[in-house]
Structure formats: structure tokens, C-alpha cells
Amino acid sequence: xxxxxxxxxxxxxxxxxxxxxxxxxxxxxxxxxxxxxxxxxxxxxxxxxxxxxxxxxxxxxxxxxxxxxxxxxxxxxxxxxxxxxxxxxxxxxxxxxxxxxxxxxxxxxxxxxxxxxxxxxxxxxxxxxxxxxxxxxxxxxxxxx
Amino acid sequence: xxxxxxxxxxxxxxxxxxxxxxxxxxxxxxxxxxxxxxxxxxxxxxxxxxxxxxxxxxxxxxxxxxxxxxxxxxxxxxxxxxxxxxxxxxxxxxxxxxxxxxxxxxxxxxxxxxxxxxxxxxxxxxxxxxxxxxxxxxxxxxxx
Numbered sequence: 290x291x292x293x294x295x296x297x298x299x300x301x302x303x304x305x306x307x308x309x310x311x312x313x314x315x316x317x318x319x320x321x322x323x324x325x326x327x328x329x330x331x332x333x334x335x336x337x338x339x340x341x342x343x344x345x346x347x348x349x350x351x352x353x354x355x356x357x358x359x360x361x362x363x364x365x366x367x368x369x370x371x372x373x374x375x376x377x378x379x380x381x382x383x384x385x386x387x388x389x390x391x392x393x394x395x396x397x398x399x400x401x402x403x404x405x406x407x408x409x410x411x412x413x414x415x416x417x418x419x420x421x422x423x424x425x426x427x428x429x430x431x432x433x434x
Numbered sequence: 435x436x437x438x439x440x441x442x443x444x445x446x447x448x449x450x451x452x453x454x455x456x457x458x459x460x461x462x463x464x465x466x467x468x469x470x471x472x473x474x475x476x477x478x479x480x481x482x483x484x485x486x487x488x489x490x491x492x493x494x495x496x497x498x499x500x501x502x503x504x505x506x507x508x509x510x511x512x513x514x515x516x517x518x519x520x521x522x523x524x525x526x527x528x529x530x531x532x533x534x535x536x537x538x539x540x541x542x543x544x545x546x547x548x549x550x551x552x553x554x555x556x557x558x559x560x561x562x563x564x565x566x567x568x569x570x571x572x573x574x575x576x577x578x
Contacts, residue, residue, distance in 0.1 A: 291474070291475070291476070291523070291524060292521055292522075292523055292529075293473070293474060293475070293476065293485065293521070293522040293523070293524065294519050294520065294521050294522075295478070295483055295485040295486035295489055295519070295520050295522065296486070296489050296517055296518060296519035296520070297486060297489040297490035297493050297494075297517065297518060298493065298515070298516070298517045299490075299493040299494050299496075299497045299514075299515070299516045299517070300513065300514070300515050301497035301498065301500075301501055301511070301513065301514040301515075301516065302512065302513050302514075303501070303510070303511070303512075304501055304502070304504075304505040304510045304511070305498055305499075305501040305502030305505055306502075306505070308501055308511075310494055310497050310498065312490050312493070312494050314482055314486050314490060315478075315486060315489070316478040316479075316480055316481060316482055316483075316486055317480055318466050318467075318480060318481055318482035318486070319463045319466065319482065319490075322462050322463055322490075323462070324462075324494055324498075326498060328460075329436070329498070330436055331436075334459065334460035334461070334462070335460075336460060336461045336462055337460060337462055338458065338460050338462035338463060339436075339438055339460075339494075340490075340491040340492070340494045340495040340498075340559070340560050341436065341437075341438035341491070341559075342438035342439075342440060342458055342459075342460055342462070343487045343488070343490045343491035343494065344438075344487070344488065344491045344560065344563070345438050345439050345440035345458075346440035346442070346455050346458060346463075346464075346466075346484075346487050347484040347485075347487035347488045347491065348440075348484070349440050349441060349442035349455065350442050350453060350455055350468050350483070350484045350487065351484035352442075353442045353443075353444040353453050354444065354448055354453065354468070354470060354473070354484075355448075356444075357444050357446065357447055357448040357451050357453075358447070358448035358470075360447070361447050361448075362446075362447060363446050363447050363450070363451075364446070365444070365445070365446060365447065365451070366443070366444070366445055367442075367443065367444040367445075367453075368441065368442070368443050368444075369441065369442045369443075369444070370439055370440070370441040370442075371439060371440055371441075371442075372437050372438070372439040373437065373438050373439070374435060374436070374437050375435070375436045375437075375438075375559055376435045376436075377435075381562075382557065382559075383559045384559055384562050384563075385559050385560070385562060385563040415484070415522065415527040415528045416484055416488065416528070418527055418567060419527065419528050419563075419564055419567040419568050420563045420564070420567075421567070422563075422565065422566030422567045423562055423563050423565065423566060424563055
């Protein structure tokens with residue numbers, strides 16, 4: 290069984306409240322992404338990312354691939370939006386409490402087969418599985434004509 | 435409560451199809467290409483993958499939590515260099531996240547730094563999301 294490793298590096302300067310960090314992907318696909326506390330927990334993003342935005346991208350990518358695998362349709366078109374929710378929980382601090390997936394797909398299957406494929410994709414997507422220990426995964430999925 | 439979202443489009447089946455992580459709402463990155471071969475083989479071909487994005491999220495979350503803990507303990511860091519390596523076994527799932535940190539922290543000893551790093555590993559929200567299903571490891575040291 291192959292073991293695939295992927296890594297990323299972060300350089301953080303200064304305190305949590307006023308410092309900033311920069312994120313580099315091991316693959317080079319993205320480099321120097323800036324983030325800070327104010328952007329992470331604030332309303333505005335100022336063009337900066339956050340751990341939760343990166344997780345949303347990971348979950349949407351993971352689920353889209355799992356669903357493509359379940360549908361097995363060369364002509365499938367899948368669109369997945371993941372919305373990662375972090376909340377402050379009493380006595381536990383900030384926790385990632387939910388990832389909401391919105392799925393739209395065109396594929397050569399009937400509604401029932403599509404439902405089964407979505408269910409199987411959720412069970413098969415490694416990211417869905419790993420966050421279920423602590424957070425909820427909710428999915429709304431539509432098969433479009 | 436904070437919400438962050440991202441959108442992916444995928445065309446085709448798993449093995450020969452391909453996907454795109456669209457530019458994220460913050461505008462910080464994207465579009466980024468993804469595919470199964472670049473995810474599940476040793477050679478990434480310069481493409482990102484869900485596991486690399488999780489690594490980025492975890493390394494970033496850990497750095498921030500550690501900066502917070504050190505400042506609370508009276509030792510604000512000058513610089514923290516963190517990394518996370520995610521191991522993915524296709525067919526099994528994501529098995530480990532290995533965190534490393536090299537810190538430049540004036541006036542702190544190795545033991546206190548290690549303790550702060552362990553607390554950050556335990557307490558950061560991304561660790562919280564991974565814990566239970568994924569083995570977390572930590573290698574922390576001060577810059578010499």
C-alpha cells in the first residue's frame with residue numbers, strides 16, 4: 290500500500306494577536322499565503338486566507354474526487370462548495386464544528402443512483418471521515434438535468 | 435462564529451478526470467488544479483491536493499496557537515517556523531499529521547518551549563478536527 294506524504298511550511302512572526310504568518314505548499318502550487326488572527330476570526334478577509342479556508346478547499350476537493358470515483362462517468366460535471374464553520378464553544382475555545390457541502394452534478398445516472406453515490410462519496414472521502422470524530426458533515430446534493 | 439468556504443469543479447471520472455479549486459472567496463489563492471494521479475502518487479507534478487491543503491491548514495493553525503500560548507506565558511516569539519506532513523494511504527485514508535516547529539523565542543528554555551508546543555498541538559482547532567481519527571506527532575525545538 291503506497292504511503293503518500295504531502296507537506297506545507299509556515300513562517301510565523303510575532304505574537305498571536307499582532308503577528309502574521311506565511312504559508313508555502315510543498316508542491317509549490319501556492320506560496321507565501323498570508324494569514325493573521327484578525328482575518329481568521331473577523332468578518333473581512335483582506336485578501337488573506339485562514340486555516341479554515343484551506344480546510345474548505347481540502348474538503349471540496351476531496352469530496353469532488355470521491356463523488357467522481359463513485360459516479361464513474363467520463364462526462365460527469367461536479368461542483369462542490371464546502372463551508373467550514375468554526376465556533377467558540379464554552380470551556381473548549383474555538384472548535385471546527387461543521388463542514389457544509391453543497392453539491393451540484395450533471396451525470397448519466399438516475400436520482401436514486403445519485404443519492405447512493407453521494408452517500409458512498411461521503412463514506413469514502415478521507416476528509417469527511419477524519420473530521421467526523423469532532424465535527425458534523427452536512428450535505429445537500431442536486432442532480433441537475 | 436466564523437465561516438470560510440471554497441468551491442471545486444470536477445469534470446470526468448476519478449482516474450482520468452481533473453478538477454479545479456476555484457479562486458477562494460478571500461482571493462488569497464486559486465484557481466488550483468487537482469487530479470487523482472497527482473494526489474495519490476509520490477510525484478505531485480506541482481499540483482496541490484486535499485492532503486497538502488490540510489497540511490497547510492494544520493501548520494498555520496499550530497503556529498498561531500503556539501504564538502498565543504508563548505505570549506500568554508510571557509515569552510512572545512520572534513519567529514516560529516512550522517510544518518505539517520500529512521500521510522495519506524489510498525484505500526485507508528489519512529493516517530497521520532506530523533507537526534514540526536523551530537522557534538526563535540527570547541528568554542525561554544527548551545522544556546518550557548516544548549510544553550507550550552504540546553499545548554498548541556492539543557488546543558489548535560485544526561488539531562481538534564483531526565484528533566480521534568488521525569495520529570498527531572510533534573517535533574519541537576528552539577533555533578540554535
